[in-house]
Amino acid sequence: MRVEGTCHCGNIQYEAEVDATKVGVCHCTDCQTLTGSAFSMFAPVLKAAFRLIMGQPKIYVKKAESGNRRVQALCPDCGSRLYAAAEVDPPMFNLRVGTMRERAQLAPKVQFWCRSALPWVTDLNSVQKLATQPGA
Numbered sequence: 001m002r003v004e005g006t007c008h009c010g011n012i013q014y015e016a017e018v019d020a021t022k023v024g025v026c027h028c029t030d031c032q033t034l035t036g037s038a039f040s041m042f043a044p045v046l047k048a049a050f051r052l053i054m055g056q057p058k059i060y061v062k063k064a065e066s067g068n069r070r071v072q073a074l075c076p077d078c079g080s081r082l083y084a085a086a087e088v089d090p091p092m093f094n095l096r097v098g099t100m101r102e103r104a105q106l107a108p109k110v111q112f113w114c115r116s117a118l119p120w121v122t123d124l125n126s127v128q129k130l131a132t133q134p135g136a
Contacts, residue, residue, distance in 0.1 A: 001106075003043070005099040007075035007082060012055030014082070016095060018043040023097060023106045027121070028113035030064060034072065034081060038121045042084070042094035043106055050083075050093055057082050 001020045006013045023043045031040040057073035064070050069087040074080065083093040097103050111117070 001102065003095075003100045003102045003106075005082070005095065005101065007055070007078050007080035007099060009075060009078035009080075011077050012057055012075050012080075012082060013053040014095075015051050015053060016045045016093075017049040018045045018095065018100075018106070020106055021109055023108050023110075024094075025108045025111045026113055027111060027115075027117035028065065029116050030062065031113075032116070032118075038118045039111075040081070041097035041106075041108060043097055043100070045093050045095050047085075047091055047093060050095070061087055 001018055002015065003018050004013070004015050020043070023041065025039050025041050027039045032038060034040070055075070058076040060072045060074060061069055062072060071085045071087050071090070073082045073084070073093075075082065080099060081096050082099055083095045085093045097106050100106065
């Protein structure tokens with residue numbers, strides 16, 4: 001599936017061909033901390049099927065619990081996380097679904113690091129739902 005993406009401020013733009021059957025959720029504690037949320041969502045894309053159209057991400061390298069060093073690509077202006085990849089010659093990027101215009105069409109198919117999942121994350125049906133922020 002062809003996707004177009006951007007960081008929050010619009011200074012970085014990309015296009016890619018993702019495999020919608022491999023969209024995933026990661027519940028690892030690194031993703032929780034890096035997103036400031038309960039999990040991150042990603043769509044894998046081959047390096048050859050990814051193209052930066054505008055801007056250049058800032059690269060941050062972290063050591064994962066597995067011991068692997070992982071690149072985190074971020075917008076240097078707004079801080080949006082764009083993708084994660086292996087540190088050296090990555091064959092693939094895990095693009096962050098939230099940065100894609102087509103995100104509503106990319107439902108997750110698999111969840112990783114479920115042992116770190118927050119206990120309430122799988123049952124949000126009973127949580128109050130508001131169309132917008134109160135007072136907005």
